[in-house]
Amino acid sequence: MIVQSLAFYLFAAILVASAVMVIAARNPVHSVLFLILAFFNAAGLFVLIGAEFVAMILVIVYVGAVAVLFLFVVMMLDINFRELRSGALQYLPVGITVGLVLLVELALVLGTWVIVPDLAAVSGAPTPAPDQINNTHALGLLIYTHYAYLFQAAGLILLIAMIGAIVLTLRSREGVRRQNISAQVSRRRDQVVAIRKVPTRGGV
Amino acid sequence: MVELWSGYAWPTIIIVLQIVAIIIPLLVGVAYLTYAERKVLAAMQLRQGPNMVGPFGLFQPLADGLKLFGKETVIPAGANRVVFVFAPMLTFLLSLIAWAVIPFSSTMVLANINVGVLYLFAISSLGVYGIIMAGWASNSKYAFLGGLRSAAQMVSYEVSIGFVIITVLLCVGSLNLSDVVLAQRTVWFAIPLFPMFVVFFISALAETNRAPFDLPEGESELVGGYNVEYSAMTFALFFLGEYANMILMSAMTSILFLGGWLPPFDIAPLNWIPGPIWFALKIALVLFMFLWVRATVPRYRYDQLMRLGWKVFLPFSLFWVILTAGVLVTFGWLP
Numbered sequence: 308m309i310v311q312s313l314a315f316y317l318f319a320a321i322l323v324a325s326a327v328m329v330i331a332a333r334n335p336v337h338s339v340l341f342l343i344l345a346f347f348n349a350a351g352l353f354v355l356i357g358a359e360f361v362a363m364i365l366v367i368v369y370v371g372a373v374a375v376l377f378l379f380v381v382m383m384l385d386i387n388f389r390e391l392r393s394g395a396l397q398y399l400p401v402g403i404t405v406g407l408v409l410l411v412e413l414a415l416v417l418g419t420w421v422i423v424p425d426l427a428a429v430s431g432a433p434t435p436a437p438d439q440i441n442n443t444h445a446l447g448l449l450i451y452t453h454y455a456y457l458f459q460a461a462g463l464i465l466l467i468a469m470i471g472a473i474v475l476t477l478r479s480r481e482g483v484r485r486q487n488i489s490a491q492v493s494r495r496r497d498q499v500v501a502i503r504k505v506p507t508r509g510g511v
Numbered sequence: 512m513v514e515l516w517s518g519y520a521w522p523t524i525i526i527v528l529q530i531v532a533i534i535i536p537l538l539v540g541v542a543y544l545t546y547a548e549r550k551v552l553a554a555m556q557l558r559q560g561p562n563m564v565g566p567f568g569l570f571q572p573l574a575d576g577l578k579l580f581g582k583e584t585v586i587p588a589g590a591n592r593v594v595f596v597f598a599p600m601l602t603f604l605l606s607l608i609a610w611a612v613i614p615f616s617s618t619m620v621l622a623n624i625n626v627g628v629l630y631l632f633a634i635s636s637l638g639v640y641g642i643i644m645a646g647w648a649s650n651s652k653y654a655f656l657g658g659l660r661s662a663a664q665m666v667s668y669e670v671s672i673g674f675v676i677i678t679v680l681l682c683v684g685s686l687n688l689s690d691v692v693l694a695q696r697t698v699w700f701a702i703p704l705f706p707m708f709v710v711f712f713i714s715a716l717a718e719t720n721r722a723p724f725d726l727p728e729g730e731s732e733l734v735g736g737y738n739v740e741y742s743a744m745t746f747a748l749f750f751l752g753e754y755a756n757m758i759l760m761s762a763m764t765s766i767l768f769l770g771g772w773l774p775p776f777d778i779a780p781l782n783w784i785p786g787p788i789w790f791a792l793k794i795a796l797v798l799f800m801f802l803w804v805r806a807t808v809p810r811y812r813y814d815q816l817m818r819l820g821w822k823v824f825l826p827f828s829l830f831w832v833i834l835t836a837g838v839l840v841t842f843g844w845l846p
Contacts, residue, residue: 310519338648340594343640360686367618371636372666375643382647388765441625443686485815503846 315355322348346370360443362374525548529621533610542572543755548802555806572787582743587650590740595834599745602641602752607632609759614689616772616786627688628676631763635718638756639665642720642727642737645749649740657736660813661720661727674828675711678704678835679752679767684846692771694846701768707831708768710824712800715760717820721754722805726813738833757801758794765793 325348328341346369352363420442450458505511538624546561546569553560586592612618612627624630638660646658682704683694701708717724728736738749765771771793774788811819812823839845 334591336591336594340644349711359624359626360629363626363633366633367629367636371633371669375662375666378640378643379659382643383659443626456700488818 311355315352318348318351318355322352334386335381336378339381342377343370343374346374358442360446426481526621530611534607535623537607537610537636537755537758538751541751542576542707544754544758544798545575545750546572547798548805551799551802552806555803576583576747579743580748585740585741586741589650591648591650594644595740596745598641598645598648599741599748599752601644602638603748603755605634605641606752606755610762612688613762613766614692614758614771615694615790617689619787621687623687626686628680628686631688631759632673632676634762635756635759636665636669636719638752641749641752645652645741646737649737651740653734654737654739657727657733657739660733661737664717664720664724664726664816664820665799667817668714668824671710671820671824671828672718673716673772674832675707675714678707678828678832681832681835681839682846688766690769692766692773695770695773696777699768699770699773704768704831704835707765707828710828710831711764711768712797713819714824715764716801717758717816719756719801721757721801723811724810724816725810726816734751740744757798761794761797761801762790763825764797765790769793769797827839 322345325341325344329338329345332338346365350362350365350370353359355367396415503511529654547690548573550560550568561571564570564574568842586595609631612620612624612629613623614623642661643658643702646656646661647653649655679700682700683691685691685694716722720727727733728738733739738746741749774781774784775790
């Protein structure tokens with residue numbers, strides 16, 4: 308048990324420290340790298356509670372895809388972040404308000420958990436014990452049977468967001484020469500090459 | 512005290528020994544993969560290849576390693592030192608830790624975890640960080656361009672690799688790598704899922720930045736790509752990581768499609784040969800294909816690379832996922 312606790316405190320400490328560094332680092336690229344470290348340690352915590360599927364998906368989706376694009380954009384930005392930071396004080400009230408709201412919400416969630424410990428069992432679908440079924444299977448059962456409609460709705464919302472992003476950024480410019488692969492491949496020799504007998508001193 | 516010894520210390524020693532037993536052959540394999548690459552390329556171009564150091568040039572990789580070891584590590588003045596030094600270490604580290612879940616036979620596996628396939632996928636998708644960090648930290652435009660290209664390329668081809676893996680998993684019904692191999696006892700997945708095998712192999716080439724998709728290090732336009740500014744051991748670590756990744760992707764191909772440690776047919780002379788040897792032979796076969804492609808195919812143009820990833824492989828692999836699922840459900844073959 309002691310090894311698990313040690314691992315928990317190690318992951319948790321690095322997670323909190325790197326989360327602090329995300330907002331404290333001067334260099335935005337360093338911030339993103341600390342964010343990745345934070346994701347990693349969160350995945351480690353998930354593994355410790357036996358949710359290995361969620362841990363792997365966290366690494367694949369957030370670290371493997373989202374953070375790469377994030378890093379991609381931040382690396383190419385040419386903004387003086389110190390200048391940007393100088394105005395940070397005027398947003399402090401808003402930041403503190405958001406933080407307080409989050410804190411109260413977290414307290415409410417934890418409070419209901421303490422007051423009504425079996426609330427989750429009443430309102431949510433029953434979760435099988437982890438020793439009977441592995442958690443990929445359990446998640447599949449929950450998402451694709453109990454919550455199939457919500458899952459589909461989430462998918463539709465994502466699809467709409469994706470189409471919206473494409474519509475917003477797509478612009479058709481004049482005079483762009485695109486490669487038409489099928490036209491290129493379906494060309495025949497007689498359409499593009501002509502063999503002529505050139506008489507000497509006559510030219511074509 | 513006895514409990515601490517038998518409960519923690521002894522298992523730790525065992526695991527460390529197992530890790531060493533995996534890593535040493537792997538590094539020897541990496542060294543001789545560079546030798547094999549030079550010999551195979553030479554043979555395909557009617558040359559001799561390395562033949563001066565030792566018999567048949569067999570000590571060439573060791574000589575190369577020693578040479579790189581003796582060189583000076585140069586850190587450019589404008590470079591971000593910490594990230595610059597960390598990037599090759601990360602590449603090398605990621606190429607090694609993925610081997611923790613690879614099953615070498617039905618009993619020889621370091622960590623037989625439930626989500627082995629996902630672990631492999633996660634680790635291989637992290638490989639891009641080493642390259643992108645190296646490109647950025649070098650503070651050089653060629654390295655940066657190489658890093659950007661590599662990031663775009665790896666993210667694109669990961670999507671189709673994901674769909675190929677889903678197709679295989681549909682036929683297996685488990686994320687455990689040993690189960691994936693055992694599901695191929697009747698027929699290797701390379702036969703019923705042949706188109707997916709081809710897609711996976713080509714995506715593996717792109718994922719490891721190998722020819723014809725080696726744009727991140729395209730010598731002709733980027734000098735050397737993301738590793739221009741690296742020298743000595745930092746360069747060697749990139750090199751080792753890249754080749755270890757090639758071996759890893761070949762191992763993944765043989766586990767997903769060529770039946771891992773299983774013999775081709777479960778009959779007398781074939782099943783006398785132990786599983787790890789079959790596995791090594793299959794890895795060697797896929798690696799040979801890697802080298803063969805490098806000797807044969809010219810480099811892709813960048814927009815064609817992106818087109819192949821997003822407009823050809825992605826729709827095609829998505830179609831095959833749905834087709835496979837449909838066939839499995841219709842005939843009641845779902846595992």
